[in-house]
Amino acid sequence: MNAAQPPSCIDARLHLVRPGFTLDVDLHLPGRDVTALYGPSGCGKTTCLRAIAGLTRSGPDVGLARAQPGRVVVNGEVWQDDTAKLWRATHERALGYVFQEASLFDHLDVRGNIRYGLKRTPPARRQVALEQAVELLGISHLMERKPQALSGGERQRVAIARALATSPRLLLMDEPLAALDAQRKAEVLPYLEKLHRALDIPVLYVSHAIDEVARLASHMVLMREGRVLAQGPTGELITRLDLPLAHGDTAATVIEGQVQQHDARDHITTVGFSGGQLLLVSPMAHTPGVALRLRVQARDVSLSLAPPSDTSILNILPARVAALSESSPGQLMVALDVGTTRLLARVTQRSAEALSLAPGKHVYAQVKGVAIVN
Numbered sequence: 412m413n414a415a416q417p418p419s420c421i422d423a424r425l426h427l428v429r430p431g432f433t434l435d436v437d438l439h440l441p442g443r444d445v446t447a448l449y450g451p452s453g454c455g456k457t458t459c460l461r462a463i464a465g466l467t468r469s470g471p472d473v474g475l476a477r478a479q480p481g482r483v484v485v486n487g488e489v490w491q492d493d494t495a496k497l498w499r500a501t502h503e504r505a506l507g508y509v510f511q512e513a514s515l516f517d518h519l520d521v522r523g524n525i526r527y528g529l530k531r532t533p534p535a536r537r538q539v540a541l542e543q544a545v546e547l548l549g550i551s552h553l554m555e556r557k558p559q560a561l562s563g564g565e566r567q568r569v570a571i572a573r574a575l576a577t578s579p580r581l582l583l584m585d586e587p588l589a590a591l592d593a594q595r596k597a598e599v600l601p602y603l604e605k606l607h608r609a610l611d612i613p614v615l616y617v618s619h620a621i622d623e624v625a626r627l628a629s630h631m632v633l634m635r636e637g638r639v640l641a642q643g644p645t646g647e648l649i650t651r652l653d654l655p656l657a658h659g660d661t662a663a664t665v666i667e668g669q670v671q672q673h674d675a676r677d678h679i680t681t682v683g684f685s686g687g688q689l690l691l692v693s694p695m696a697h698t699p700g701v702a703l704r705l706r707v708q709a710r711d712v713s714l715s716l717a718p719p720s721d722t723s724i725l726n727i728l729p730a731r732v733a734a735l736s737e738s739s740p741g742q743l744m745v746a747l748d749v750g751t752t753r754l755l756a757r758v759t760q761r762s763a764e765a766l767s768l769a770p771g772k773h774v775y776a777q778v779k780g781v782a783i784v785n
Contacts, residue, residue, distance in 0.1 A: 506581045512590055673696050705783050
């Protein structure tokens with residue numbers, strides 16, 4: 412490992428050529444928390460994950476004559492180094508892999524499926540106990556059931572528990588919620604958040620659903636046609652006007668905050684962040700001091716030159732226009748600085764002209780409490 416390289420990081424230099432497709436990426440990722448590989452279908456997300464797992468061989472010997480040698484290093488542990496002619500097979504890499512389909516063993520009950528993952532791990536390397544995985548995924552009441560008696564969400568939670576039972580140094584998740592309907596997806600997401608908080612295991616999470624990425628990932632890699640378009644903190648990438656994520660109907664801001672109080676009478680939670688406070692509707696009583704990640708869509712932010720009065724909107728935030736960009740015919744995306752937080756607002760060209768919007772202009776951003784997602 413390079414002496415200048417921080418000890419907690421994931422580096423992957425990957426090359427792969429297939430008919431009509433070339434993967435050529437150089438990833439430098441944090442060695443903790445959740446990193447999302449995001450992009451449209453066919454951009455190489457799953458291929459990238461499989462190459463890191465050793466399921467697909469990458470490197471200059473697979474079709475790229477001028478390619479740099481392939482290399483995969485996970486928190487100081489070298490899994491592939493073509494220069495040193497080092498290659499660890501998948502079973503020699505301390506990883507857990509969760510596929511889009513749960514792929515449980517039908518002849519085993521839930522306990523047997525999870526124990527299968529445990530048996531793959533030498534006792535000296537076991538760090539996640541079976542009981543811990545079961546508790547984190549909320550599946551203790553399912554242990555005697557066979558897979559055919561489980562819902563889609565339950566099956567996927569069991570699959571995640573089985574992967575965790577291997578005590579992985581890296582958890583790979585390939586669109587684990589894509590096969591679930593909205594209700595089952597909403598069921599599983601809180602457990603994924605819980606895992607992130609409870610376990611110090613880095614996760615590479617493949618998805619083409621920006622709502623999942625915004626909710627789970629602290630870091631992201633934006634991919635297109637086998638290349639890395641950008642990589643960095645999620646909150647920064649999704650608000651960059653030079654990237655496609657900041658445009659269209661799904662454009663949004665991720666805001667990291669901390670609960671200040673919760674009013675049980677009207678179910679309003681107050682969250683403090685770098686730009687002040689946000690009030691949002693939350694039927695769940697959040698404990699003061701708890702960290703919350705909020706998502707505000709650009710289409711739900713309106714602008715005013717003066718603080719409005721006699722309004723139903725709960726959140727009026729002083730802001731400064733940082734930049735403007737055409738989003739679609741007749742519409743502009745406005746990047747706003749609210750404290751040190753970047754907020755996006757989608758407005759019409761007519762409104763921008765009426766307000767004389769320009770970089771440096773001071774405005775007030777208005778956000779409905781019912782529009783904030785946490």
